[in-house]
Amino acid sequence: MSEKRGFFKGVWSLISGLGFTFKTIFRPTVTVRYPKEKVPVAPAFRGPVRLITDETEQHKCVACLACQRICPTNAIPVLSVAKNELNKNVPVDFVIDDALCCYCGLCVEVCPTEALEHSKVNDAVTSNPVNLRRMILQNQLITEDNDPNISLRRK
Amino acid sequence: MSDEHRSLPVMQPDSGHTDEGQIPPIVRFLPLQKALDLARANSLWPLTFGIACCAIEMMAASASRYDTDRFGAGVFRNSPRQADLMIVAGTVNMKMAPIIRRLYDQMPAPKYVIALGSCAICGGPFDQDENYAVVQGVDKVVPVDIFVPGCPPRPEALINAILELQERIKSGQTHSSRV
Amino acid sequence: MSDSETTVALEIKPTAYQQQLLDLLSSLHLAGIQLSDFSKTGVDFDAVANSETLPAAASALRDNGFALDCILGIDRNPGLEAVYLFRPFADGARVRIRAQVAPDRALLPTITGIYSGADWYEREVHDMFGIVFEGHSHLRPLLLPHFTNFHPLRKNFHGSPIVIPEDTVEIPEVDLQAAMKLGQTDRTHRDFFLNMGPQHPSTHGVLRILLHVEGEEVLGGRCHLGYSHRGTEKLAEKKQYVQILPYTDRMDYLAPLNYNWGYAALLERATGIESTPRAEAIRVAIGELARVSSHLVWLGTFMLDLGAITPFLFCFEDRERILTVFERATGQRMTTSYIVVGGVRNDVYDGFIQDVRDLLDYMRKRLPEYDRLVMTNEIFLQRTRGVGVITAQQARDQGVTGPVLRGSGVDFDLRRDEPYCPLYQELKWNVVVEQEGDCLARSRVRMREMDESLNLIEQALERIEEGPYRAKIPRNFKVNAGEYYSATEGPRGMVGWYLVADGSMTPYRLKVRVPSFPNLQVVESLIPHSRVADVVAILGSVDVVIPEIDR
Numbered sequence: 001m002s003e004k005r006g007f008f009k010g011v012w013s014l015i016s017g018l019g020f021t022f023k024t025i026f027r028p029t030v031t032v033r034y035p036k037e038k039v040p041v042a043p044a045f046r047g048p049v050r051l052i053t054d055e056t057e058q059h060k061c062v063a064c065l066a067c068q069r070i071c072p073t074n075a076i077p078v079l080s081v082a083k084n085e086l087n088k089n090v091p092v093d094f095v096i097d098d099a100l101c102c103y104c105g106l107c108v109e110v111c112p113t114e115a116l117e118h119s120k121v122n123d124a125v126t127s128n129p130v131n132l133r134r135m136i137l138q139n140q141l142i143t144e145d146n147d148p149n150i151s152l153r154r155k
Numbered sequence: 156m157s158d159e160h161r162s163l164p165v166m167q168p169d170s171g172h173t174d175e176g177q178i179p180p181i182v183r184f185l186p187l188q189k190a191l192d193l194a195r196a197n198s199l200w201p202l203t204f205g206i207a208c209c210a211i212e213m214m215a216a217s218a219s220r221y222d223t224d225r226f227g228a229g230v231f232r233n234s235p236r237q238a239d240l241m242i243v244a245g246t247v248n249m250k251m252a253p254i255i256r257r258l259y260d261q262m263p264a265p266k267y268v269i270a271l272g273s274c275a276i277c278g279g280p281f282d283q284d285e286n287y288a289v290v291q292g293v294d295k296v297v298p299v300d301i302f303v304p305g306c307p308p309r310p311e312a313l314i315n316a317i318l319e320l321q322e323r324i325k326s327g328q329t330h331s332s333r334v
Numbered sequence: 335m336s337d338s339e340t341t342v343a344l345e346i347k348p349t350a351y352q353q354q355l356l357d358l359l360s361s362l363h364l365a366g367i368q369l370s371d372f373s374k375t376g377v378d379f380d381a382v383a384n385s386e387t388l389p390a391a392a393s394a395l396r397d398n399g400f401a402l403d404c405i406l407g408i409d410r411n412p413g414l415e416a417v418y419l420f421r422p423f424a425d426g427a428r429v430r431i432r433a434q435v436a437p438d439r440a441l442l443p444t445i446t447g448i449y450s451g452a453d454w455y456e457r458e459v460h461d462m463f464g465i466v467f468e469g470h471s472h473l474r475p476l477l478l479p480h481f482t483n484f485h486p487l488r489k490n491f492h493g494s495p496i497v498i499p500e501d502t503v504e505i506p507e508v509d510l511q512a513a514m515k516l517g518q519t520d521r522t523h524r525d526f527f528l529n530m531g532p533q534h535p536s537t538h539g540v541l542r543i544l545l546h547v548e549g550e551e552v553l554g555g556r557c558h559l560g561y562s563h564r565g566t567e568k569l570a571e572k573k574q575y576v577q578i579l580p581y582t583d584r585m586d587y588l589a590p591l592n593y594n595w596g597y598a599a600l601l602e603r604a605t606g607i608e609s610t611p612r613a614e615a616i617r618v619a620i621g622e623l624a625r626v627s628s629h630l631v632w633l634g635t636f637m638l639d640l641g642a643i644t645p646f647l648f649c650f651e652d653r654e655r656i657l658t659v660f661e662r663a664t665g666q667r668m669t670t671s672y673i674v675v676g677g678v679r680n681d682v683y684d685g686f687i688q689d690v691r692d693l694l695d696y697m698r699k700r701l702p703e704y705d706r707l708v709m710t711n712e713i714f715l716q717r718t719r720g721v722g723v724i725t726a727q728q729a730r731d732q733g734v735t736g737p738v739l740r741g742s743g744v745d746f747d748l749r750r751d752e753p754y755c756p757l758y759q760e761l762k763w764n765v766v767v768e769q770e771g772d773c774l775a776r777s778r779v780r781m782r783e784m785d786e787s788l789n790l791i792e793q794a795l796e797r798i799e800e801g802p803y804r805a806k807i808p809r810n811f812k813v814n815a816g817e818y819y820s821a822t823e824g825p826r827g828m829v830g831w832y833l834v835a836d837g838s839m840t841p842y843r844l845k846v847r848v849p850s851f852p853n854l855q856v857v858e859s860l861i862p863h864s865r866v867a868d869v870v871a872i873l874g875s876v877d878v879v880i881p882e883i884d885r
Contacts, residue, residue, distance in 0.1 A: 006712065006716070009712040010712040010713055010716075012712070013710065013711040013712040013713060013714075014713070016706070016707075017642075017644070017707055017711060020644075020703065020706065020707050021644050030219050030220055030651050030654075031219060031220060031221070031222045031225075032220060032221060032311075034221065034311045034314055035311075035314070035315065035318065039309070039311045041661075042658075042661045042662040042665070043662075043683075044661070044662060044663070044664070044665040044680070044683065045661060045665055045666070046665040046666055048304070070574075070576070070577065070809075071577075072280065072573060072577035072578070072579075072580050072581070073279070073280040073282075073283070073580075074283065098273075098304040099273050099276040099277045099279065099302075099304055100273065100277065100279060100280070100282060101273065101304075101306065102273065102279065102280040102306045102580045102584075102669065103305070103306050103666065103669065104579065104580035104669070104671045105665060105671070106576065106577070106580075109679075110809065118665070122309050122311060122312065123309065123311045123312045123314070123315040124303075124304060124305075124312065124315075125301055125302065125303050125304075125312060125315050125316040125319050126301075126302050126304070127300065127301060127302065127319075127323075128302070129276050129277060129292070129294070129302050132276070132302070132304050202533075203533075203535045204533055205539060206539065206540050206561075206562055206881075207539070207562055207584070207587065207880075207881045208584055208587035208668060208669065208881070210539070211587055211588065211631065211668065212667075212668070214635075214650065215650055215653075215654065215657075218646065218647055218650030218651065218654075219647045219648075219650060219651045220650070220651055220654040231535075233534075233535045235533070245540075245562065245881070246562060246564050246881070248560075248561070248562065248563055248564060249479050249482075249496055249497065249498060250478075250479045250560050250561050250563065251532065251540060251561045251562070252498040253498060254532055254533065254561070258533055280580065280581065280584065281564045281565065281566075281569065283493075283569055283572070284492070284493055284572070285492060285493045285565070285568050285569055285571070285572050286493055286496075286565060286569070287484070287486050287491075287493050287494045287496075287565055287568065288478075288486075288496075288563050288564055288565045289496070289564050289565065290496055290498060291496065295498070296498065306669060307587075307668055307669065309667065
């Protein structure tokens with residue numbers, strides 16, 4: 001008897017579950033139609049780090065190496081310094097390795113001149129990890145244009 | 156991280172191991188090959204294989220918001236023998252590396268690998284001087300086709316990687332199709 | 335002990351209960367018994383044991399209702415030390431017992447016969463420090479590969495080359511019996527060993543369970559960990575305090591905010607910095623949101639294990655909504671690094687309160703639907719009712735915490751019993767307890783906890799007042815030399831942080847007591863005489879995160 005009851009209860013919970021699923025048909029769609037539409041990224045999103053440059057390609061970095069020192073994962077392997085004509089420190093080579101970066105944002109927070117920012121690149125891929133070592137003085141970002149091997153897809 | 160620490164004696168994927176898919180065919184029938192590649196590209200079956208944080212983003216990519224089923228890559232297989240795409244989502248350590256190699260060997264050719272996240276690319280945040288456990292990149296264990304940076308990468312980055320991989324399969328630029 | 339009685343007489347006046355415990359400790363022939371200030375160190379009583387007095391002390395503490403918090407090792411250089419932390423569930427009184435050994439002759443008696451939960455802790459200490467626990471029945475490497483010959487957390491160890499072994503067979507056939515702790519007579523001619531994992535859809539990561547089965551019946555099983563071991567505790571010894579924060583995200587990726595919070599609470603206890611009222615309210619709101627999102631992942635994946643795919647899709651969509659709020663507030667979906675010493679890292683955005691209110695309205699509609707869809711489903715009930723029963727005494731011996739403990743009828747929640755945030759005292763909420771101790775009870779605890787969390791969030795939103803979101807502290811602060819312990823309640827249970835500071839900018843030793851570690855250990859004792867399908871249900875109901883266990 002109890003087995004019979006259990007069977008009917010099982011069938012009933014199956015039906016009620018299916019009814020719940022069926023109701024979802026009439027609910028609004030939640031799927032984002034990526035890549036046809038962009039996925040919205042929050043303004044606070046911490047993407048790959050880059051230098052803030054103005055219209056004349058000038059940046060505010062004074063090569064104090066604070067970002068390199070604070071980086072928990074040694075993701076700034078190269079940051080070499082030289083003196084410019086005004087006897088001020090300027091970076092001559094500034095590399096951020098996105099493969100080591102953990103996107104914690106400590107470098108942006110620690111920067112005394114607010115020269116760094118997080119870009120909003122959210123869907124970069126590459127076929128060669130060497131491309132992830134970005135020279136950010138040249139304002140490189142891992143985009144498909146930068147990677148000659150990966151511009152296969154029609155935009 | 157010093158360079159000599161990176162180039163440690165590790166098992167190279169090329170040496171000692173041969174992929175079953177790399178035996179050159181005697182006769183090559185190009186239109187059929189193209190059709191097969193098209194079919195392969197649009198029905199990628201990933202292996203259910205999450206190691207760490209990135210696995211949750213992989214699950215998110217297959218769930219309703221991002222839905223990799225739209226690209227034919229949503230049928231997650233629990234057995235490597237039914238899968239042709241391995242998404243290495245997480246930190247690979249010394250203990251795990253031989254298992255990844257074994258899973259890769261169990262997958263039928265042609266097979267493709269996506270390294271998802273910093274840890275799978277080069278050890279990521281754990282690739283430090285005091286490191287004693289983490290392998291510096293899954294490409295030391297298996298050949299990788301697409302690298303996805305991020306810690307963890309967002310689901311749309313994984314979708315982008317799958318799309319990129321599809322293009323590469325169609326144009327014959329993957330490790331499996333380079334005979 | 336004459337010297338112990340002199341040290342007991344401190345400036346802190348013991349209460350009646352503390353005096354009772356002091357009398358108990360004094361009767362155990364322990365040395366150096368001290369009463370310490372809980373608000374500063376996180377420990378109430380200190381004592382030093384040696385290999386003769388340790389088992390008797392542990393036994394007496396167990397008889398007085400103490401549970402084993404954690405065992406950890408410290409390399410004092412020279413000299414090794416094992417630290418045992420005990421805590422009763424009824425009253426907040428943490429007892430720390432130290433046992434010192436020489437590095438060349440590191441021998442201690444095991445307490446696995448007294449506390450079954452000590453098993454894995456002792457194996458971990460043996461892995462990391464090379465302390466041998468005499469009498470331990472199975473002192474094999476737990477987290478490290480079987481071929482390693484180093485003890486990574488010793489101070490004379492500085493990294494090692496990564497060797498990838500060619501053979502994947504870790505346990506040869508002859509060792510299987512030893513690995514399963516089987517005698518010759520335990521084998522029948524029909525039994526065999528079944529590997530579940532490391533690549534298995536229902537082990538939630540890279541856990542490997544070696545099952546000893548006969549047909550469909552499981553005779554026993556052993557967990558093999560370490561497939562996600564990353565050496566975070568070693569890395570932390572070389573990082574500044576502020577640099578460790580990103581690593582705390584990556585231990586428990588389902589609730590990184592609760593881990594951030596635990597780490598911040600530890601440093602606040604160690605440095606005496608207090609967070610601002612606004613930050614406390616934001617922490618409660620966002621920390622409870624993280625708890626809801628973690629429980630949603632549990633619900634989705636647990637149902638997936640039991641064969642229901644629909645809840646997974648629903649739960650992950652709900653979680654995406656929470657993650658959207660996280661991303662706007664903290665900057666990342668999962669690895670948030672948001673809660674820092676003295677407050678939160680940046681102020682919440684303008685529409686935060688409205689967004690969370692919308693989310694609450696949405697979740698309040700969703701949770702009854704899950705109740706209808708899942709918790710009353712007959713198939714679900716039959717898969718979980720009476721399966722994997724943990725008794726209260728077993729939970730105490732194993733050191734289980736969190737929803738697993740509360741599902742066994744023990745009314746214990748750190749948010750209430752060991753307050754690390756004053757708001758939890760002021761807000762109205764209940765600790766959810768279920769009596770049965772089976773998979774169903776644990777599931778009900780989590781489902782009702784989500785309701786309670788929503789209530790907490792709603793009240794916390796009203797407490798977000800104007801003011802600074804972060805106390806003014808230097809970025810590279812130092813922590814005074816000393817030892818500190820702090821425990822917070824994560825979604826899976828007690829997240830304990832033990833810090834040995836030497837006065838510099840980096841910790842001397844940082845140990846994380848993770849909740850999944852004992853929670854998974856209890857699974858080993860639950861699976862004998864169940865079915866293989868029940869193993870999946872038990873594992874899903876306990877809700878473990880493997881990288882958190884392996885660290």
